[in-house]
Amino acid sequence: MMTKEKRQILIFLFFAAAVLTTPFFLKGSYFLNVFVFIGINTMLAVALNLLLGYAGQISLGHAAFFGLGAYCSGILTTQFSIDPWLAMMLAGFCAMGLAFVIGFPILKLKGHYLAMATLGFGIILYIIFNETVGWTGGPSGLSGIPNLHIGSIHFDNDWNTYYLIWIFTLGVMLLSINLSQSRIGRALRAIHDSEVAARVMGVNARLLKVQIFTVSALLSAVAGSLYAHTMTFISPVAFGFNFSVELVTMVIIGGLGSIYGSFLGAAILTMLPELLRVFQDFDIVIYGLMLILITMYLPGGLISGLETVARMVMSRIRGKQIDA
């Protein structure tokens, strides 16, 4: 029997290998592009999952941190000619700073009140993206954002963009998996299950919630910066309330408290609109239906369903071996 730790390393390596070889099996740039979006959305879903799935704190404004990262990068590179990598770092710091400052008052709230506060925060930033036309270009967007580059390699075609995004995504996933299995991850889940007991055990719940909110904002902003440098054009619609809700949906559909679940949720919600084109505006109804069905019948998300199936198959195989 393999130790738990070894099995987890194997699963991650297998996942990474699958992701990194996928482009060889995809025909045409359309699918590569879809996978680039899956990567970005996975990063965002993982970031939100740290807060929502582990610490149990809702945020209905996470698209704002994504937008903040994108706009910081966009503005710094187009208007101040700052190097894109440096701009990404500054975007990260900016989001961290903001999250830290608003985290203390906001995360004192619980349940619906926290949902409302984060919702308000998201809407405020959305309005700022729209109204500060001089900086952000307002509703018509900000264009001409440079691609990232390392030396002479410019990340401007489908292939190397795919690898750029997915190396970041795999990194974010690995760090989050590590975090979730450490004393910090346990403390977060403890807060989720019983905040009082966690505090009595010496977990500084208030500070830790703010810290994980800050980390989550940082990761979201990095995803936003990557998005800006990949798309080279950004506009506020991508960072509005709808997208915040979509992120929460990804996390819940995939599985609260599961990093691979976040990938699954992100993959499904990224591909679904493509598949649901025939339903036009009714796709939102299908999202809603999915969310209802999954919370009712698979509260652990699709990943828990997959795990159950895998376990059944495995025990079936083992059973057969014993029979033979």
Added chain:
Amino acid sequence: MLRLNGITKQFGGLTALEDVSISVAQGSITGIIGPNGAGKTTLFNIVSGLYTQTSGQVYLGETNISLFAPEKLAGLGLVRTFQNVELFGQMTVLENAMVGLHTRSHSGIFSCAFKLPGQIREEKTIMEKALKWLDFTGLADCADLTACNLPFGKGRLLEISRALAVEPRIILMDEPAAGLNSRETVELASLIRRIKELGITVLLVEHDMELVMDICESIIVLNLGKKLAYGTPREIQENPAVISAYLGEG
């Protein structure tokens, strides 16, 4: 060890505790008894930092901990269990005990995310110590179970293991025998004695008189928010004021 000085707690117009002064000797097992509504749990909530008293001070050793938050008290070696068993239900038994070692470990978010060597070493120590405490309470076999699937009695034991993992100087137990059957209560009594042998001071609120009289060296009686009596089990049993509080006057 633990000293309460004139603790008063008012909830609006209701006085739950009135001028209660208590001192708990180092290394002792002390019981707090009293009829329902006497203020026992309120007292625990004040000492463990969940409530703030209206007036009075709490001292742990020489430190005035009157206004300390619960998370700070754990680091100073004061920990408690709950009447209604507050486990981390979705985590495994082992993970529950590992949370107890939170204050005895220090890796931050950065070193945890990047799995720095120090963090890996610390994680190993945390796991070993947590297993040791599960072994101490007899839960080692259940280490991989999800905590919410534990039967009630074992949940109680897990709460105690988790509290012990904090490596406390004093442990407050809120009705540890409530809901246990007679065999489990006997086992609990011997567990509490073994905890005392580790040099940990035990303060418990309990309704099970047989257990209290059996294991406690001294007993505090609360009635209607006031301290009614303090003494050895024998003295308490013979105290006329206590008898009338329990049986009604006349």
